[in-house]
Amino acid sequence: xxxxxxxxxxxxxxxxxxxxxxxxxxxxxxxxxxxxxxxxxxxxxxxxxxxxxxxxxxxxxxxxxxxxxxxxxxxxxxxxxxxxxxxxxxxxxxxxxxxxxxxxxxxxxxxxxxxxxxxxxxxxxxxxxxxxxxxxxxxxxxxxxxxxxxxxxxxxxxxxxxxxxxxxxxxxxxxxxxxxxxxxxxxxxxxxxxxxxx
Amino acid sequence: xxxxxxxxxxxxxxxxxxxxxxxxxxxxxxxxxxxxxxxxxxxxxxxxxxxxxxxxxxxxxxxxxxxxxxxxxxxxxxxxxxxxxxxxxxxxxxxxxxxxxxxxxxxxxxxxxxxxxxxxxxxxxxxxxxxxxxxxxxxxxxxxxxxxxxxxxxxxxxxxxxxxxxxxxxxxxxxxxxxxxxxxxxxxxxxxxxxxxx
Numbered sequence: 392x393x394x395x396x397x398x399x400x401x402x403x404x405x406x407x408x409x410x411x412x413x414x415x416x417x418x419x420x421x422x423x424x425x426x427x428x429x430x431x432x433x434x435x436x437x438x439x440x441x442x443x444x445x446x447x448x449x450x451x452x453x454x455x456x457x458x459x460x461x462x463x464x465x466x467x468x469x470x471x472x473x474x475x476x477x478x479x480x481x482x483x484x485x486x487x488x489x490x491x492x493x494x495x496x497x498x499x500x501x502x503x504x505x506x507x508x509x510x511x512x513x514x515x516x517x518x519x520x521x522x523x524x525x526x527x528x529x530x531x532x533x534x535x536x537x538x539x540x541x542x543x544x545x546x547x548x549x550x551x552x553x554x555x556x557x558x559x560x561x562x563x564x565x566x567x568x569x570x571x572x573x574x575x576x577x578x579x580x581x582x583x584x585x586x587x588x589x
Numbered sequence: 590x591x592x593x594x595x596x597x598x599x600x601x602x603x604x605x606x607x608x609x610x611x612x613x614x615x616x617x618x619x620x621x622x623x624x625x626x627x628x629x630x631x632x633x634x635x636x637x638x639x640x641x642x643x644x645x646x647x648x649x650x651x652x653x654x655x656x657x658x659x660x661x662x663x664x665x666x667x668x669x670x671x672x673x674x675x676x677x678x679x680x681x682x683x684x685x686x687x688x689x690x691x692x693x694x695x696x697x698x699x700x701x702x703x704x705x706x707x708x709x710x711x712x713x714x715x716x717x718x719x720x721x722x723x724x725x726x727x728x729x730x731x732x733x734x735x736x737x738x739x740x741x742x743x744x745x746x747x748x749x750x751x752x753x754x755x756x757x758x759x760x761x762x763x764x765x766x767x768x769x770x771x772x773x774x775x776x777x778x779x780x781x782x783x784x785x786x787x
Contacts, residue, residue, distance in 0.1 A: 396683055398656035400637070400644040407637040410630050412623050418611065424680050425610050426638060427645055427654055428699075432608050437638040439598070439605040440624060440631050446598040447625055456625055458596035482622050485594055501626075 401427070452523060454499040454516040456481045464497060471495040473528040477520070477547065479503055479535055487533060495531075498523070503534060503543040517547070524554060532560040536581075599625070650721060652697040652714040654679045662695060669693040671726040675718070675745065677701055677733055685731060693729070696721070701732060701741040715745070722752060730758040734779075 397405065401423060408419035426433035449455070450462035457463070464470065464484070474495030478484055484497050500515045512518075530551055534540035548558040564582035565574055574582075595603065599621060606617035624631035647653070648660035655661070662668065662682070672693030676682055682695050698713045710716075728749055732738035746756040762780035763772055772780075 396686060398645060398654065398660075400641040400656055401654060404637040404641040407630075407634040410634075411620055413616065413619070420680060420683075421611070422609055423641070424654075424678065427641060427679075430642055432605075433638050433642055436605040436608075437635045437642075439602040440635040440638075443598040443602040443621070443625060444628055444631055444635075447596060456596065456599060456622075458598055462596075480622065482618060485618075488594060 449499075449501075452519070453497050454501060454519060455484055455497060473526060474531065475523075475527050475529070476531040476533050478533050479540065483533065493531070495529075500534075500543070503537070503539040504546060505539045512546070515543075517550075520547075521550070524551070524556065527556055529557045529559060532558065536563050647697075647699075650717070651695050652699060652717060653682055653695060671724060672729065673721075673725050673727070674729040674731050676731050677738065681731065691729070693727075698732075698741070701735070701737040702744055703737045710744070713741075715748075718745075719748070722749070722754065725754055727755040727757060730756065734761050 404423045404426065405416065405419045408414055408422050409416050411419075414422070426436070446458050447456050448458075448460060450457045450460055450465055452461045452465040455462050455464065471494045474493075475498055476487060476493055476495060477498050477500060478487065479500055479502060481499055481501075484499065487493055487497075498516065498520050500517070500520075502510055502515055504510060504512065504515070530547075532544040532547065534544050544560055551558050562585050563578065564585055565571065565578065571579065602621045602624065603614065603617045606612055606620050607614050609617075612620070624634070644656050645654050646656075646658060648655045648658055648663055650659045650663040653660050653662065669692045672691075673696055674685060674691055674693060675696045675698060676685065677698055677700060679697055682697065685691055685695075696714065696718050698715070698718075700708055700713055702708060702710065702713070728745075730742040730745065732742050742758055749756050760783050761776065762783055763769065763776065769777065
Protein backbone atom coordinates (compact mmCIF):
# COMPACT_ATOMS: atom_id res chain seq x y z
CA UNK A 392 0.00 0.00 0.00
CA UNK A 393 1.46 3.31 -0.97
CA UNK A 394 0.13 5.15 2.05
CA UNK A 395 2.68 3.34 4.20
CA UNK A 396 4.88 6.29 3.36
CA UNK A 397 2.69 8.47 5.54
CA UNK A 398 3.33 8.91 9.26
CA UNK A 399 1.56 6.11 11.14
CA UNK A 400 -1.39 8.09 12.59
CA UNK A 401 -2.12 9.36 9.11
CA UNK A 402 -1.85 5.95 7.48
CA UNK A 403 -4.29 4.68 10.14
CA UNK A 404 -6.71 7.50 9.42
CA UNK A 405 -6.56 6.84 5.68
CA UNK A 406 -7.13 3.12 6.06
CA UNK A 407 -10.04 3.73 8.46
CA UNK A 408 -11.66 6.04 5.93
CA UNK A 409 -11.01 3.58 3.10
CA UNK A 410 -13.16 1.01 4.90
CA UNK A 411 -16.26 3.14 4.27
CA UNK A 412 -18.40 2.06 1.31
CA UNK A 413 -17.65 3.85 -1.95
CA UNK A 414 -14.44 5.41 -0.57
CA UNK A 415 -11.26 4.15 -2.23
CA UNK A 416 -7.70 4.79 -1.07
CA UNK A 417 -7.37 7.98 -3.16
CA UNK A 418 -10.53 9.58 -1.79
CA UNK A 419 -9.57 8.40 1.70
CA UNK A 420 -6.24 10.21 1.33
CA UNK A 421 -7.95 13.40 0.22
CA UNK A 422 -10.41 13.22 3.11
CA UNK A 423 -7.61 12.55 5.61
CA UNK A 424 -5.68 15.62 4.48
CA UNK A 425 -8.84 17.67 4.67
CA UNK A 426 -9.52 16.45 8.21
CA UNK A 427 -5.99 17.38 9.27
CA UNK A 428 -6.34 20.81 7.76
CA UNK A 429 -9.73 21.42 9.41
CA UNK A 430 -9.37 20.45 13.08
CA UNK A 431 -12.86 21.74 13.90
CA UNK A 432 -14.52 19.62 11.22
CA UNK A 433 -12.66 16.51 12.31
CA UNK A 434 -13.33 17.09 16.01
CA UNK A 435 -17.06 17.47 15.27
CA UNK A 436 -17.03 14.37 13.11
CA UNK A 437 -15.27 12.20 15.71
CA UNK A 438 -17.71 13.43 18.35
CA UNK A 439 -20.74 12.82 16.11
CA UNK A 440 -19.60 9.26 15.41
CA UNK A 441 -19.12 8.52 19.11
CA UNK A 442 -22.45 10.09 20.11
CA UNK A 443 -24.38 8.35 17.33
CA UNK A 444 -22.88 5.00 18.26
CA UNK A 445 -23.74 5.58 21.91
CA UNK A 446 -27.25 7.02 21.54
CA UNK A 447 -28.70 5.39 18.44
CA UNK A 448 -30.28 1.97 18.93
CA UNK A 449 -32.76 -0.23 17.13
CA UNK A 450 -36.39 0.31 18.12
CA UNK A 451 -37.57 -2.78 20.00
CA UNK A 452 -40.79 -2.80 17.97
CA UNK A 453 -39.94 -1.87 14.36
CA UNK A 454 -36.10 -2.17 14.45
CA UNK A 455 -35.68 1.26 12.88
CA UNK A 456 -32.76 3.35 14.16
CA UNK A 457 -33.91 5.64 16.95
CA UNK A 458 -32.62 7.62 19.92
CA UNK A 459 -35.50 6.56 22.19
CA UNK A 460 -37.30 3.26 22.47
CA UNK A 461 -39.94 2.80 21.12
CA UNK A 462 -39.22 5.16 18.24
CA UNK A 463 -41.25 8.24 17.39
CA UNK A 464 -43.09 6.44 14.58
CA UNK A 465 -44.10 3.49 16.76
CA UNK A 466 -45.22 5.85 19.54
CA UNK A 467 -47.33 7.96 17.21
CA UNK A 468 -50.95 6.95 17.87
CA UNK A 469 -52.13 9.16 14.99
CA UNK A 470 -50.77 6.64 12.52
CA UNK A 471 -52.85 3.82 11.11
CA UNK A 472 -52.18 0.94 13.52
CA UNK A 473 -53.63 -1.64 11.13
CA UNK A 474 -51.15 -1.39 8.26
CA UNK A 475 -47.48 -2.24 8.29
CA UNK A 476 -44.88 -1.47 5.65
CA UNK A 477 -41.86 -3.79 5.48
CA UNK A 478 -38.56 -2.29 4.30
CA UNK A 479 -34.96 -3.43 4.04
CA UNK A 480 -33.07 -0.50 5.57
CA UNK A 481 -33.78 2.35 7.97
CA UNK A 482 -33.06 4.77 5.12
CA UNK A 483 -35.99 3.31 3.18
CA UNK A 484 -38.29 4.52 5.96
CA UNK A 485 -37.07 8.05 5.33
CA UNK A 486 -37.61 7.68 1.56
CA UNK A 487 -41.17 6.47 2.11
CA UNK A 488 -41.96 9.07 4.76
CA UNK A 489 -40.93 11.85 2.39
CA UNK A 490 -43.78 10.89 0.07
CA UNK A 491 -46.37 11.39 2.88
CA UNK A 492 -48.39 8.65 1.17
CA UNK A 493 -48.15 5.93 3.76
CA UNK A 494 -49.85 6.56 7.10
CA UNK A 495 -49.24 3.23 8.80
CA UNK A 496 -46.36 1.70 10.73
CA UNK A 497 -43.04 0.32 9.54
CA UNK A 498 -40.96 -2.75 10.08
CA UNK A 499 -37.26 -2.72 9.19
CA UNK A 500 -35.76 -6.10 8.24
CA UNK A 501 -32.12 -4.88 8.21
CA UNK A 502 -31.41 -6.84 5.06
CA UNK A 503 -33.01 -9.44 2.82
CA UNK A 504 -32.77 -13.19 2.68
CA UNK A 505 -29.57 -14.25 0.96
CA UNK A 506 -28.66 -17.89 1.55
CA UNK A 507 -25.40 -17.41 -0.39
CA UNK A 508 -24.23 -14.89 2.23
CA UNK A 509 -25.61 -16.95 5.10
CA UNK A 510 -28.50 -14.56 5.74
CA UNK A 511 -31.63 -16.45 6.73
CA UNK A 512 -34.78 -15.33 8.58
CA UNK A 513 -32.89 -15.52 11.92
CA UNK A 514 -30.43 -12.85 10.77
CA UNK A 515 -33.32 -10.52 9.90
CA UNK A 516 -36.04 -9.17 12.19
CA UNK A 517 -38.61 -11.73 11.07
CA UNK A 518 -39.32 -12.98 14.60
CA UNK A 519 -40.01 -9.43 15.84
CA UNK A 520 -42.34 -9.04 12.85
CA UNK A 521 -44.34 -12.15 13.67
CA UNK A 522 -44.78 -10.92 17.26
CA UNK A 523 -46.41 -7.62 16.28
CA UNK A 524 -49.12 -8.77 13.89
CA UNK A 525 -52.01 -8.34 16.34
CA UNK A 526 -54.55 -6.01 14.75
CA UNK A 527 -52.58 -5.68 11.49
CA UNK A 528 -54.89 -5.94 8.46
CA UNK A 529 -52.48 -5.12 5.62
CA UNK A 530 -48.76 -5.65 5.17
CA UNK A 531 -47.15 -3.65 2.35
CA UNK A 532 -43.89 -5.09 1.02
CA UNK A 533 -41.55 -2.27 0.01
CA UNK A 534 -38.34 -4.22 -0.50
CA UNK A 535 -35.97 -3.35 -3.30
CA UNK A 536 -36.81 -4.97 -6.65
CA UNK A 537 -33.79 -7.30 -6.61
CA UNK A 538 -33.81 -11.09 -6.81
CA UNK A 539 -33.22 -11.31 -3.04
CA UNK A 540 -35.84 -8.65 -2.34
CA UNK A 541 -38.40 -10.55 -4.40
CA UNK A 542 -37.58 -13.84 -2.73
CA UNK A 543 -37.89 -12.23 0.69
CA UNK A 544 -41.26 -10.71 -0.21
CA UNK A 545 -42.56 -14.08 -1.36
CA UNK A 546 -41.19 -15.80 1.76
CA UNK A 547 -42.87 -13.30 4.08
CA UNK A 548 -46.11 -13.37 2.08
CA UNK A 549 -46.28 -17.11 2.56
CA UNK A 550 -45.85 -16.64 6.32
CA UNK A 551 -48.41 -13.87 6.59
CA UNK A 552 -51.24 -14.91 4.29
CA UNK A 553 -52.32 -17.91 6.41
CA UNK A 554 -52.84 -15.45 9.29
CA UNK A 555 -55.56 -13.74 7.27
CA UNK A 556 -53.47 -10.63 6.57
CA UNK A 557 -53.71 -8.90 3.21
CA UNK A 558 -50.21 -8.77 1.73
CA UNK A 559 -49.45 -6.23 -1.01
CA UNK A 560 -46.29 -5.10 -2.79
CA UNK A 561 -45.41 -1.62 -4.05
CA UNK A 562 -45.65 -1.35 -7.83
CA UNK A 563 -42.69 -1.90 -10.13
CA UNK A 564 -42.68 -0.02 -13.41
CA UNK A 565 -41.26 2.95 -15.25
CA UNK A 566 -39.98 5.69 -12.92
CA UNK A 567 -41.80 8.99 -13.35
CA UNK A 568 -39.80 11.14 -15.77
CA UNK A 569 -38.08 7.99 -17.07
CA UNK A 570 -37.81 7.09 -20.70
CA UNK A 571 -39.07 3.85 -22.23
CA UNK A 572 -36.04 3.83 -24.51
CA UNK A 573 -33.63 3.60 -21.60
CA UNK A 574 -35.62 1.29 -19.35
CA UNK A 575 -34.45 -2.32 -19.05
CA UNK A 576 -36.60 -5.21 -20.29
CA UNK A 577 -37.52 -6.47 -16.85
CA UNK A 578 -38.80 -3.07 -15.77
CA UNK A 579 -40.85 -2.72 -18.97
CA UNK A 580 -42.22 -6.23 -18.54
CA UNK A 581 -43.21 -5.36 -14.96
CA UNK A 582 -44.78 -2.10 -16.11
CA UNK A 583 -46.89 -3.97 -18.70
CA UNK A 584 -47.83 -6.65 -16.21
CA UNK A 585 -48.98 -4.00 -13.74
CA UNK A 586 -50.97 -1.94 -16.25
CA UNK A 587 -54.22 -0.39 -15.03
CA UNK A 588 -57.37 0.77 -16.77
CA UNK A 589 -57.55 4.51 -17.43
CA UNK B 590 -33.01 19.61 5.04
CA UNK B 591 -34.69 16.26 4.81
CA UNK B 592 -32.45 14.58 7.34
CA UNK B 593 -34.16 16.55 10.10
CA UNK B 594 -36.53 13.60 10.21
CA UNK B 595 -33.72 11.48 11.63
CA UNK B 596 -33.10 11.21 15.36
CA UNK B 597 -30.82 14.07 16.43
CA UNK B 598 -27.56 12.12 16.92
CA UNK B 599 -28.01 10.71 13.44
CA UNK B 600 -28.81 14.05 11.86
CA UNK B 601 -25.65 15.42 13.51
CA UNK B 602 -23.58 12.54 12.15
CA UNK B 603 -24.96 13.05 8.65
CA UNK B 604 -24.33 16.78 8.66
CA UNK B 605 -20.78 16.26 10.00
CA UNK B 606 -20.08 13.82 7.17
CA UNK B 607 -21.62 16.16 4.61
CA UNK B 608 -19.02 18.80 5.51
CA UNK B 609 -16.28 16.63 3.99
CA UNK B 610 -15.23 17.55 0.45
CA UNK B 611 -17.01 15.63 -2.30
CA UNK B 612 -19.58 14.16 0.11
CA UNK B 613 -23.12 15.39 -0.46
CA UNK B 614 -26.12 14.83 1.83
CA UNK B 615 -27.10 11.57 0.09
CA UNK B 616 -23.65 9.99 0.41
CA UNK B 617 -23.41 11.30 3.97
CA UNK B 618 -26.66 9.52 4.78
CA UNK B 619 -25.41 6.29 3.29
CA UNK B 620 -22.13 6.54 5.22
CA UNK B 621 -23.95 7.33 8.47
CA UNK B 622 -26.15 4.24 8.15
CA UNK B 623 -23.07 2.18 7.39
CA UNK B 624 -21.28 3.54 10.46
CA UNK B 625 -24.27 2.68 12.65
CA UNK B 626 -24.41 -0.83 11.26
CA UNK B 627 -20.66 -1.38 11.74
CA UNK B 628 -19.79 -0.26 15.27
CA UNK B 629 -16.21 -1.53 14.95
CA UNK B 630 -15.55 0.46 11.78
CA UNK B 631 -16.97 3.62 13.31
CA UNK B 632 -15.11 3.20 16.59
CA UNK B 633 -11.83 2.75 14.70
CA UNK B 634 -12.58 5.77 12.54
CA UNK B 635 -13.41 8.04 15.48
CA UNK B 636 -10.23 6.92 17.24
CA UNK B 637 -8.10 7.40 14.10
CA UNK B 638 -9.44 10.95 13.68
CA UNK B 639 -8.67 11.84 17.29
CA UNK B 640 -5.19 10.29 17.20
CA UNK B 641 -4.28 11.89 13.88
CA UNK B 642 -5.44 15.28 15.13
CA UNK B 643 -3.41 14.87 18.30
CA UNK B 644 -0.21 13.40 16.86
CA UNK B 645 0.12 14.88 13.39
CA UNK B 646 1.74 18.31 13.19
CA UNK B 647 3.45 20.43 10.59
CA UNK B 648 7.20 19.92 10.32
CA UNK B 649 8.91 23.09 11.57
CA UNK B 650 11.25 23.04 8.57
CA UNK B 651 9.27 21.95 5.50
CA UNK B 652 5.69 22.26 6.88
CA UNK B 653 4.81 18.77 5.67
CA UNK B 654 2.53 16.74 7.94
CA UNK B 655 4.54 14.56 10.28
CA UNK B 656 4.34 12.70 13.58
CA UNK B 657 7.80 13.85 14.72
CA UNK B 658 9.55 17.17 14.25
CA UNK B 659 11.59 17.57 12.08
CA UNK B 660 9.98 15.10 9.69
CA UNK B 661 11.66 11.98 8.32
CA UNK B 662 12.42 13.65 4.98
CA UNK B 663 14.06 16.69 6.59
CA UNK B 664 16.08 14.46 8.93
CA UNK B 665 17.33 12.24 6.11
CA UNK B 666 20.92 13.29 5.46
CA UNK B 667 21.10 10.98 2.44
CA UNK B 668 18.95 13.38 0.47
CA UNK B 669 20.40 16.15 -1.66
CA UNK B 670 20.53 19.14 0.70
CA UNK B 671 21.05 21.60 -2.13
CA UNK B 672 17.78 21.24 -3.99
CA UNK B 673 14.32 22.07 -2.76
CA UNK B 674 10.99 21.19 -4.35
CA UNK B 675 8.07 23.50 -3.57
CA UNK B 676 4.58 21.96 -3.51
CA UNK B 677 1.08 23.10 -2.59
CA UNK B 678 -0.13 20.23 -0.39
CA UNK B 679 1.39 17.46 1.74
CA UNK B 680 -0.23 14.94 -0.61
CA UNK B 681 1.87 16.32 -3.47
CA UNK B 682 5.00 15.23 -1.58
CA UNK B 683 3.68 11.68 -1.64
CA UNK B 684 2.91 11.88 -5.37
CA UNK B 685 6.42 13.11 -6.12
CA UNK B 686 8.11 10.62 -3.77
CA UNK B 687 6.37 7.75 -5.53
CA UNK B 688 8.27 8.59 -8.72
CA UNK B 689 11.66 8.23 -6.93
CA UNK B 690 12.94 10.87 -9.34
CA UNK B 691 13.55 13.73 -6.92
CA UNK B 692 16.28 13.23 -4.32
CA UNK B 693 16.23 16.65 -2.64
CA UNK B 694 14.13 18.24 0.08
CA UNK B 695 10.59 19.55 0.01
CA UNK B 696 8.77 22.67 1.11
CA UNK B 697 4.98 22.58 1.50
CA UNK B 698 3.22 25.93 0.98
CA UNK B 699 -0.20 24.71 2.23
CA UNK B 700 -1.96 26.54 -0.57
CA UNK B 701 -1.24 29.04 -3.31
CA UNK B 702 -1.56 32.81 -3.51
CA UNK B 703 -5.17 33.77 -4.09
CA UNK B 704 -5.87 37.43 -3.36
CA UNK B 705 -9.59 36.90 -4.08
CA UNK B 706 -9.76 34.49 -1.13
CA UNK B 707 -7.54 36.65 1.04
CA UNK B 708 -4.57 34.30 0.75
CA UNK B 709 -1.31 36.25 0.57
CA UNK B 710 2.30 35.17 1.29
CA UNK B 711 1.63 35.50 5.06
CA UNK B 712 -1.04 32.78 4.91
CA UNK B 713 1.41 30.42 3.20
CA UNK B 714 4.76 29.17 4.51
CA UNK B 715 6.78 31.68 2.47
CA UNK B 716 8.60 33.07 5.51
CA UNK B 717 9.72 29.60 6.59
CA UNK B 718 10.92 29.06 3.00
CA UNK B 719 13.04 32.22 2.99
CA UNK B 720 14.68 31.14 6.27
CA UNK B 721 15.93 27.80 4.93
CA UNK B 722 17.66 28.85 1.70
CA UNK B 723 21.23 28.53 3.03
CA UNK B 724 23.09 26.13 0.77
CA UNK B 725 20.14 25.65 -1.62
CA UNK B 726 21.28 25.78 -5.24
CA UNK B 727 18.08 24.85 -7.07
CA UNK B 728 14.42 25.35 -6.26
CA UNK B 729 11.98 23.24 -8.29
CA UNK B 730 8.44 24.62 -8.51
CA UNK B 731 5.96 21.75 -8.55
CA UNK B 732 2.74 23.69 -8.03
CA UNK B 733 -0.44 22.71 -9.83
CA UNK B 734 -0.80 24.19 -13.32
CA UNK B 735 -3.65 26.52 -12.36
CA UNK B 736 -3.78 30.31 -12.70
CA UNK B 737 -3.04 30.68 -8.97
CA UNK B 738 -0.31 28.06 -9.08
CA UNK B 739 1.39 29.86 -11.96
CA UNK B 740 1.12 33.23 -10.24
CA UNK B 741 2.60 31.75 -7.07
CA UNK B 742 5.48 30.18 -9.00
CA UNK B 743 6.27 33.52 -10.64
CA UNK B 744 6.01 35.37 -7.33
CA UNK B 745 8.40 32.97 -5.60
CA UNK B 746 10.77 32.95 -8.58
CA UNK B 747 11.02 36.73 -8.32
CA UNK B 748 11.91 36.41 -4.61
CA UNK B 749 14.45 33.63 -5.11
CA UNK B 750 16.33 34.59 -8.29
CA UNK B 751 18.02 37.69 -6.78
CA UNK B 752 19.52 35.35 -4.16
CA UNK B 753 21.42 33.54 -6.90
CA UNK B 754 19.25 30.41 -6.73
CA UNK B 755 18.37 28.51 -9.90
CA UNK B 756 14.58 28.35 -10.11
CA UNK B 757 12.97 25.68 -12.33
CA UNK B 758 9.45 24.47 -12.90
CA UNK B 759 8.21 20.94 -13.64
CA UNK B 760 7.14 20.53 -17.28
CA UNK B 761 3.58 20.99 -18.44
CA UNK B 762 2.47 18.96 -21.43
CA UNK B 763 0.52 15.92 -22.51
CA UNK B 764 0.16 13.29 -19.81
CA UNK B 765 1.77 9.97 -20.69
CA UNK B 766 -0.90 7.73 -22.20
CA UNK B 767 -3.02 10.80 -22.93
CA UNK B 768 -4.54 11.56 -26.30
CA UNK B 769 -3.94 14.72 -28.28
CA UNK B 770 -7.55 14.65 -29.41
CA UNK B 771 -8.83 15.00 -25.86
CA UNK B 772 -6.22 17.39 -24.51
CA UNK B 773 -7.28 21.02 -24.00
CA UNK B 774 -5.70 23.85 -26.02
CA UNK B 775 -3.69 25.26 -23.14
CA UNK B 776 -2.06 21.90 -22.44
CA UNK B 777 -1.23 21.41 -26.11
CA UNK B 778 0.16 24.94 -26.32
CA UNK B 779 2.35 24.24 -23.27
CA UNK B 780 3.46 20.94 -24.75
CA UNK B 781 4.53 22.70 -27.96
CA UNK B 782 6.22 25.48 -26.04
CA UNK B 783 8.18 22.95 -24.01
CA UNK B 784 9.22 20.79 -26.97
CA UNK B 785 12.72 19.31 -26.88
CA UNK B 786 15.10 18.08 -29.53
CA UNK B 787 15.11 14.31 -30.05
